[in-house]
Amino acid sequence: MKQILTIEKVLNNNVVIAVHDTYKEVVLIGKGIGFNTNKGDPISFDKADKTFLLKDEKEKEQYVxxxxxIEENLIIFIHELLLFVEEQMxxxxxxxxxxxxxxxLAFAINRAKKDMQFSNPFIYEIExxxxKEYQVAKGVVKKVEDWMDIAFPDGxxxxxxxxxxSAVSDKSLRDINRYNLLISQLVEIIEKNLTIQLKKDDVDYHRLIQHLHRAIDRAHQGQAIGEENKLEELLKNEYPVCYNLAWKLIKVMQNQLNKPVDEAEVLYLTIHLQRLINKS
Structure with a gap:
């Protein structure tokens, strides 16, 4: 049985908002779906290539x-990009x-057309x-560049x-950016305390960043990683500089996150820091 909805608002030829008994308001996207239709007309779910609910009132208002x-063709194109992202992820x-x-993307395309260049200071950390998200984003950028005949900056x-x-983890961009800022603050402290310049394309730098990220995540979720007393004594005596710096980083994390960080994180951070010193 076809599910029939009632058109609430025609946003353009390719996008309509319809009302459904169970889901309330549903956004329907499809080529020509809104052409020659009016409020109150019946419409079938089958007509749409993509349907989605915007439960959040603020987001719905933003979208409307x-x-x-935005050019109508671009809306259909972005919808295809999202299907590509979903498939790849x-x-x-x-x-x-x-x-x-x-x-x-609408703003980014606009900037590229005007040849406005800007950098992304977190590009290495994000990668x-x-x-995986980075590789998929590369594919998205390539598709946009080919379709629009423009060039995007790497950022x-x-x-x-x-x-x-953000879309696959259900985390808000605000939280993700907050964590990334905290990570770059921790990296700054490491460079200053060890008087080294970290190579951002280095595998050990990547490992350190991933570890800091996981440590923040664990603190956020209140997870512990267990105790290693013998190892702690060994690291404390063998690598006092890195051990003390690791504690300093933990304190910064605790202050910024306003949450306790498991003390066992110190051991793993000490090892990562010592690795960086050995390299430099």
């Missing part, structure tokens, strides 16, 4: 306000990416933290990767 400023995306990525890959990560 955003669409009039092998996960369903949180609905908020429709608003966030549509908004982001280290979210390698865009990082920004799109963050949007993808």
């Amino acid at each position: 306000n955003l669409l009039p400023h 092998g996960k369903e995306l949180n609905e908020h990416i429709h608003v966030a990525l549509t908004d982001h 280290a933290l979210y390698p 865009e890959i990082g920004f799109i990767a963050l949007h993808i990560h």
Whole structure:
């Protein structure tokens, strides 16, 4: 049996908002779906290539306000990009990416057309933290560049990767950016205390970043990693500089996250830091 909805609002030729008894308001996207239709007309779910719910009132308002400023072909194209991302990530995306990525890409395309270049200071960290999202974002950028015949700066890959990560992890971009800022603050403290310049494309730097990220995640979720008393004594005596610095980093994390960080993290951080010293 076909599920029939009632059109609530025609946003453009390719996007309509319809009302459904169970889901309330549903956004339907499909080529020509809104052409020659009016409020109150019946419409079938089958007509749409993609349907999604925007349960959040604020996001729905954002999406409705955003669409009039975007070419209709671009909306269909972004919808295809989202299907590509979903397929590559092998996960369903949180609905908020429709608003966030549509908004982001519309501005990014605009900037590229005007040849406005800007950098992304976290590009190496993003690649280290979210390698899969980064690769998929590369594919998205390539598709946009080919379709629009424009060139994106490399920094865009990082920004799109963050949007993808936000959509597959259900974390807000605000939290993700907060964690990334904390990580770069910790890296700064490490460089200052050990008087070294870390090579951002180095495998040990990637490992350190991933470890810091996991430590923040564990603290956020209140997870412990267990105790290793003998190892602690050994590291404390063998590598006092790194051991003390590791404690300093833990204290910064605790202050910034306003949550306790498991003391066993010190051991793993000490090992990562010593590795960096040996390299330099």
